[in-house]
Amino acid sequence: MTPPIGCRTTQEGVILQVHAIPGASTQRIVGLHGGRLKITVNAQPERGRANKALVEFLADALNLRKSQISVYRGENRQQKEILIVGVPQLTVIQRLEKYLG
Helix, strand or coil: CCCCCCEEECCCCEEEEEEEECCCCCCEEEEEECCEEEEECCCCCCCCHHHHHHHHHHHHHHCCCHHHEEEEECCCCCEEEEEECCCCHHHHHHHHHCCCC
């Protein structure tokens, strides 16, 4: 059984706990890291490029618009909170679990 993905529902939307790894050779969901979704992106952490790549990757993975996803906390850290609006928490979890096998 896969451990739970770290996320919660707030008034703003769903907050997803992410451990981001910038500068990787591929963009993918690696697994879980301390309850956070571990995601690699190929962009470097310069001038927000890695955050932009992370948002674009999650939008594609969750089948959402980029405008529905933003970095809520941790813009300059690997430990991030991602805000997802317009979709319930259960849907977010179900869409992400297919990447965790």
